[in-house]
Amino acid sequence: MKQLVLAGGGHAHVQVLAAFAQQVLPGVEVTLVTPQPVQWYSGMVPGVIAGRYSAHEAQIDLAALARRAGARVVLDAVVGVRPDARQLRLASGGELAYDALSLDTGGELSRDLIDGAREHALFVRPLHAFMHLWPRLQSLAARQPGLQVVVIGGGAAGFELAVAMRHALVAQARVTLVAGNAGLLPRFPRGLRHRALAVLKSRGITVIADDAVEIEPGQLRLSGGSRLPCDAPVVALGVQPPAWLAHSGLRLAADGFIATTASLQSVSHPEVFAVGDVSCRIDAPHPRSGVYAVRAGPVLAANLRAWAAGRPYAMYRPQRRALALLSCADGTALASWGPLSARGAWVWRWKDRIDRAFVQAYRDSEPLVSLSLR
Ligand SMILES: Cc1cc2nc3c(=O)[nH]c(=O)nc-3n(C[C@H](O)[C@H](O)[C@H](O)COP(=O)(O)OP(=O)(O)OC[C@H]3O[C@@H](n4cnc5c(N)ncnc54)[C@H](O)[C@@H]3O)c2cc1C
Known part of the structure; x- marks a missing residue:
């Protein structure tokens, strides 16, 4: 039997396991290495904090x-790779x-x-540790x-967490968002930034554009x-490459993440696949977000x-634009698509449907639903 190791239970690996559950991979023993037996779905974490989801x-x-996929589970974390010896x-x-090794371990904070x-400080990653501390x-x-x-971090996660915490803590706490020198949501269109600032202002959340x-x-x-x-600093900055990558022998991109090709293989070791935040598509760089890991x-x-x-092998072509849906914690959400943006209860219902469908697809032995929108 050939040995395939899936490291990390991120957005792409849950789909791989679901696919193997539907149709086994003949002649291959599959092992999943994961520090936790459950994976928090990040898109719904602000909703859990705001009390909208359990x-x-x-x-x-x-x-x-993994059981349904016939895969063995090793509850552990990868701390090194020796690709020339094919050992973790x-x-x-x-x-x-x-x-063959497939890495979907995300980035580190x-x-x-x-x-x-x-x-x-409290750190939002790893999510399971943060959600353990939230109560x-x-x-x-x-x-x-x-x-x-x-909350320190002016990206989508910082915005969503600030409004979710304010919603949950109501009068008990004052919430400030330190968005960094680039300001709030710097990678988003102006319209969305204005709407997001209005949401924060209406909740009494002070935004500081400084590091x-x-x-x-x-x-x-x-x-x-x-x-x-x-009293309670919460770090919600972007992710860095996992420390163990630096000495792994895998070729890394300039940003320190695993350099991969269109077929999602390491450019230096084709038997190593890498997806999601841990990887960098050197031919088609894209932002690090769950959308791309899902796709x-x-x-x-x-x-x-x-x-x-x-x-x-098939090729993965990252989409040029990704839909972003940001929860405002009050039953509305913000949407942005290219230069367009909107806010409303309908956006929240849309986000809610997509997020619930994603998680639900892995709850039962149901066939994989369409995941195209995340
Ligand atoms: C609060 C919050 C909300 C977010 N909301 C959205 C959103 O709505 N939409 C969106 O597109 N993006 C969102 N993001 C960003 C998104 O979470 C990441 O881009 C996405 O999780 C990356 O997916 P991934 O599959 O690469 O890895 P991850 O989802 O990070 O999964 C990695 C998995 O690997 C495991 N792991 C980690 N290290 C190791 C190791 N050494 N060995 C083995 N296993 C390991 C982890 O436990 C985890 O299970 C949000 C982020 C945060 C913090």
């Missing part, structure tokens, strides 16, 4: 999905040999981007009225020198099948 509604049971190093100290953050932040806010919560440079107990220092009262999933499943059968 935790269960926003989770995918990776262990059950695991956090537990063990090693795992593979004939560095603890050291802001001085003092490692000691004093404690809620009870702290209940015990300490006027708690100063500062956080140091976190100390009770306060946060900005690059302009001013200080901000801060790459079916192509990855087809190519792992092609690898097993010795057939030619």
Whole structure:
């Protein structure tokens, strides 16, 4: 039997497992390496925080999905790859040999981007750790009225988390969004930025267009020198390459993520596939978001099948534009598509339907639904 190792239960690998559950991969033993038996679906996490979903509604049971796919589950984390020996190093100290490796482990949120953050801040990634701590932040806010919560990060996740926390903590906490020097949602069209700023203003969330440079107990220092009262800093910045990649021997792109081709293979080691935030398509770079990891999933499943059968590979062409749907936590959401933007309850219903369908597809042994919109 050939050995295929799937590392990480990200957006593409859940689709691969669902595809293998529908049609087994003959002659191949599949192993999933994941630190957690369940995967939080990030698109619904702000909704969980705002109280719109239960935790269960926003989770995918990776262990059950792997079982249906006939895959072995190893509850562990990859901490190194020796591609020339085709071996993985695991956090537990063990090693795992593979004939083909597929990486969908996402990016990491560095603890050291802001001085003092490692000691004093909450980090939104890994999501399971953050969601474990969220109820404690809620009870702290209940015990300490006027708690100063500062969300650091002006991207979509920072916006959604700031409004969700404000919604959940209502009068118990003050929420500030430190959006960075580039301001709020810098990669989004102007119309959406205006709408998002209006939402934040209407909730009493202060937006600061400056970088956080140091976190100390009770306060946060900005690059302009001013200080901000801060009891609970929440870091929601963009992801960095996992530290273990640096010495992996896999060719990396300039940004430090795994350089991949249109067939989702490593440019240096064709038996290594990589998708989602951990990878960088050197021929067609695109932003890191769940949309692209989702879209790459079916192509990855087809190519792992092609690898097993010795057939030619399919190509994944990332879409030029991605639909972005941002929850405002009050039953409305923002949408942007190219230069267009909108806000309304209909946008929330649209997002809700897409997100629920994604998670639901992996809950039962139902056929894969269309995932094209995320
Ligand atoms: C709060 C929040 C909301 C978001 N909302 C959206 C949204 O609505 N739409 C959107 O497009 N994007 C959204 N994003 C961004 C999105 O979450 C990421 O771009 C997306 O998760 C990347 O998917 P992925 O498959 O690459 O990896 P991930 O979804 O990060 O999954 C990686 C998996 O690998 C596991 N793993 C990690 N390290 C290892 C290791 N060393 N060994 C083995 N397993 C490992 C992790 O536990 C995890 O299960 C949001 C992000 C956040 C923080």
